[in-house]
Amino acid sequence: MSTLTDLKGTYVLDPSHSQLGFVARHAMVTKVRGSFNEVSGTATVDGANPAASTLIVTVDTASVDTRNEGRDGHLKSPDFFDVEKFPEITFVGTDFALDGDVVNVTGDLTIKGNTHPVTIPLEFQGEAKDPFGNDRIGFEGSVVVNRKDWDLTWNAALETGGVLVSEKVTLELEVSAIKQA
Numbered sequence: 001m002s003t004l005t006d007l008k009g010t011y012v013l014d015p016s017h018s019q020l021g022f023v024a025r026h027a028m029v030t031k032v033r034g035s036f037n038e039v040s041g042t043a044t045v046d047g048a049n050p051a052a053s054t055l056i057v058t059v060d061t062a063s064v065d066t067r068n069e070g071r072d073g074h075l076k077s078p079d080f081f082d083v084e085k086f087p088e089i090t091f092v093g094t095d096f097a098l099d100g101d102v103v104n105v106t107g108d109l110t111i112k113g114n115t116h117p118v119t120i121p122l123e124f125q126g127e128a129k130d131p132f133g134n135d136r137i138g139f140e141g142s143v144v145v146n147r148k149d150w151d152l153t154w155n156a157a158l159e160t161g162g163v164l165v166s167e168k169v170t171l172e173l174e175v176s177a178i179k180q181a
Helices: 069-076
Strands: 008-013 019-026 030-036 039-046 054-060 088-099 102-111 114-129 135-146 165-179
Touching: 030 069, 039 165, 088 114, 102 135, 114 165
Parallel strands: none
Antiparallel strands: 008 039, 008 165, 019 030, 019 165, 039 054, 054 088, 088 102, 102 114, 114 135, 135 165
């Protein structure tokens, strides 16, 4: 099996075998999970020289899916993602640091026109040739962000104290990418 330092090439995200999800606490007592169904991305990977690597990921905000039509509609509204004005979320990698089987990807996350740096530790899951001859790599990782940093501020107070939606949101990534060159 290859290591991170062995990887080199251009890879395209395989959206049908990847997941960009999120988890937020709801009503202070449970968690709501969701994902974005339309995601694309390209990475140029140079494990021997991580500084030469690049990454660009684009998310269609209207593809948000929490398995609840009413909640999804609210998330698409100006209270949250405002998909009419801001149809995409983007992440552009700016720094790549290897630590064993983990690459710490720092990049600019842009949501609703607000850009902030985020570092996501991505654990290398391996490399494989699929039955169709594609060379694949896989990564998994998560990071906690404060949604207010991106002007996702809507909330409602609860009678019992606290708020309806937590400020902290966990982003969860499971990525499969196919080598192009």
